[in-house]
Amino acid sequence: MLILECPNCGVMADETELSAGGEAHLKRFGPGSSDEEFEGYLFHRANPKGVHFERWRHANGCGKWFHAARCTNTLEVFATYTAQTSTVPDTVIAAIKAKRPDWSHET
């Protein structure tokens, strides 16, 4: 059972306090987008063995959404950070690279 630090309220939250929201930093495509764009937005998700950016909500806590950078293999948590960003902050990328020098961020 994971522990994630909620960046909004500072609590080290057990997974039972959290609800998962899938991949982070998706770009929304609405009316006018092509079928390919919309399909990608609605259905295509990254499923890496390794570094992954995720959406979580401190549902049974402060109620706020946040993002987590986490290794899906070892479950190591590199950083949790605000949900109010559409890109991965540089500090988070640096935190990951400090632990995984070979990793590179694909955008």
Add this chain to the structure above:
Amino acid sequence: MSTRLASGGRLIDRHTTRTFTFNGKRLSGHDGDTLASALLANGQTLMGRSFKYHRPRGVVASGAEEPNALMGIGEGGRFEPNQRATTTEIFDGLTAKTQNHWPSLDFDVGAVNAMVPRLLPAGFYYKTFMFPRPFWKHVFEPVIRKSAGLGAAPKDRDADRYEHFYAHVDLLVAGGGIAGLQAALRAGQAGLRVLLVEQTAHWGGRAPVDGVEIGGKPAEEWINDTLQALEGMENVCIRTRSMASGVYDHGYALVYERLTDHAPEMGGPRHRLWRVRAGQIITATGAIERPLSFAGNDIPGVMLASALRDYVVNWGISPGDRTVIVTNNDDAYRTALVLHEAGLAVPAIVDARPSATGDLPQAAREAGIRVLTGTGIAEVKGRKSVTGVVLCAQAGEGAATDEIACEAVAMSGGWSPVVHLWSHCGGKLIWDAERSHFRPDAARAPTGHDGKPFVITAGAASGAETAGDVLADAKTAAGAAADALGRSLPDLDAAGTNDPHEEPMAPVWIMPQGAGPAKRMKMWLDYQNDVKVSDVRLAAQEGYESVEHTKRYTTLGMATDQGKLSNINGLATLAGALNAEIPAVGTTTFRPPYTPISMGAIAGEARDATFQPLRRTPIHDYHEDQGAYMEPVGHWRRPYTYPKTGESHAESVHREVLATRNSLGLLDASTLGKILVKGPDAGKFLDMLYTNMMSTLKPGKCRYGLMCNENGFLMDDGVVARLDEDTFLVHTTSGGAEHTHAHMEDWLQCEWWDWKVHTVNITEQFAQIAVVGPNARKLLEKMGGDMDLSAEALPFMGWAEGRIGGFDARVFRISFSGELSYEIAIPASQGRAFWDAALEAGGTWDITPYGTEALHIMRAEKGFIMIGDETDGTVIPQDLGLNWAISKKKEDYMGKRAQARSHMTDPTRWKLVGLETTDGSTLPDGAYCIAAGTNANNQRNVQGRVTSTYHSPTLGRGIAMGLVLNGPDRMGDIVEFNKVDGGTVAAKIVDPVFFDKDGEKQNV
């Protein structure tokens, strides 16, 4: 035959007598006895039948790893199958029954399987029962079900109570042997918060049985001193009868505490599940001795050497007058010496190694015990009990060299560290060739959220063998745990021990090494699942090269065994058959729990009223007092109907509908979701959430809206009221408030975080009461207040605030029934008082409280959709003829893009229509509309389905709504629907509005 020795038994109190029954027979034992030791004391060596061949089986082990002596314990609501006799402590009144046999333990018809074991090789079921297919259901399955499976499931409701307990500690130490005690002591001295758990009722593990001395004193004294020190530390909690059952992500662990199994009269919860979050976990879980694979190694009387030693030393048991020891290591000689000291005969120690020169073999020889090196057992004699062994050269093929009469055989194939907890969360193993076992690889430990290791092994679980090594390793483990937690330990020397010099063991995977097929068919690897050397070899031969495949094909190490006894021998056999090295074959996956834990402990307090929280409306007590029939709606309970004495539910629903339509009904609608959406961008936000335009709504007005997800599918509907320029009150479906609120927050926080909108779920802050029917206005006027409720002042789809009958009220003129209707929101604390006042004032018009079924019928009579009936997560608004509620002007809303996808615009999507049976009957719920012909599976083709169906009291006939292919274009057509009895019923496609099509009743 086994019996109780005249003296000895360090764990039993001979001054006490405890009586219990075994298969109905009354037997007795002492305090401190396990069921297994008490049965052995009573000469009962036959304790069960095996799973597949129904072979007679006796106890093999003395602890949690026992594969054979599984019994049904207790009766009625306290019956539990598959309990190990070795871990069941006896008490007065205990009842135990053996399992897996018919008609009796002594005589079992199923044992015929064993006489022709060729009939049931590995994969037998897979190979045999494939065809013909109907045979599976009618012939094979009933027969197999009767003869297969462990134990019987309990029939009665569990009579006991269980609980969960949460603990946050710096260090969890699993295992209370000398390693665990040493680690806990050191960590405790350093000030860490420590939880130390031991699965048995006793501390110290094997050390006292093995004659260990620590610091010049018997291990027992050191154990008592250590316990005393631990008990004096406020930062240390110690628990016996508590098994660490699993290690999970990020330092989470479960501990299964058995509180009253040994003393049911104590009361309180039976089991407690500790949900532990630990900074570090030390697994001091010891090691388990391995059996040896020789023909007849499952005959009752053949035991692990260490277990046999336990029975003698701990419980004063004689396993039989004569015990032959068979071993590949020095440790088993301890058993010979213990038996010798107890005055029992050891006719021979059969040692597969070419020589035995360690301290212990020397001591055995000095005691006058015959030691036969280079020797193996060719065969064990006996059927229901051991009568002797046939010896052979270990290097040969099994030609008899000698035969020795005996009642027991103590076998030792070496020791395997208990690595389960280490492995549960990803700890890797390394093959130790010298000791022929897998041990934890400290360099590849399970890692936590910070990427650092959080599990450390200590003592025998690390692979340490002597007491001195065990204590030293435990000290190191405690130091490593303290380091990881940022604490330091004072450096103290571990106390000295009296370890004898032991020579290395020799790997012996099959005895004798050249044994042929006939012998291999009688060598059991996994007693519990009846897997033999021959089965694993067959699996390898048939191409099951992966150890995981072999496990599933043969059932090796499955079920409760989890590889405890069978793992290494099975892997070695597979490696041998594949001509591979053991580490190349690898191990199967260790999964929690270490040993089975009760379902009750998993459920904890979550049963009956505490299974989940119950939400009550402010008027809940009224419903219960009236004897309303309640139904669950989310976590709420709502009245389905209020039957009067003698009324059926159908009759009371009928009465409620007609009373409301003809005069006046009252509905508790408090469960309706209420979410306040406020801010300068609230209108813009609701325009994105709803398919229709909300920003144009005027304050004082209400509008019905549809909410879709990004897939385009309907997820909620309801009435939105604009309270002022910046504020909207969103009504959601009952039970949908939390979900919808979360949906809003998701988009506000993660996509449109710069929009100025705030949302609050105020569902429970208001009672909502619907006053419905032609006399609704008259009732409210009679109750008095300062509001003008006339049609002119408060028209349909308007709302107003004021006082009604002394209550603060917000009145919404909306209708889900087609009647003149006011939904009145009252502060929750006043809800019940308003309800009572309305009931009292409404007597004039025979006011009738109605439930959810009447509500459903009245909305269906009006053709109003219900989320969850007309929708199921695959239905879009366009399917339901709700295009009028979809804005054409808006550039965007949630689901708009998805609704333009080709599948969503497909003209052949089933569409909503009304349905009237030609005979007036009520269509079955969910019935399919049948089309011509059949599909590829020979099933009738379908062209639609029923979504809502009721008997309408208003119209006196069945009415239904459904989704039908080209439905709206087929008005008046007759179509067929299937019935549960296999027949069909004809229905006419009609407009879904069955009653008051022009809305005259609500427009007054």
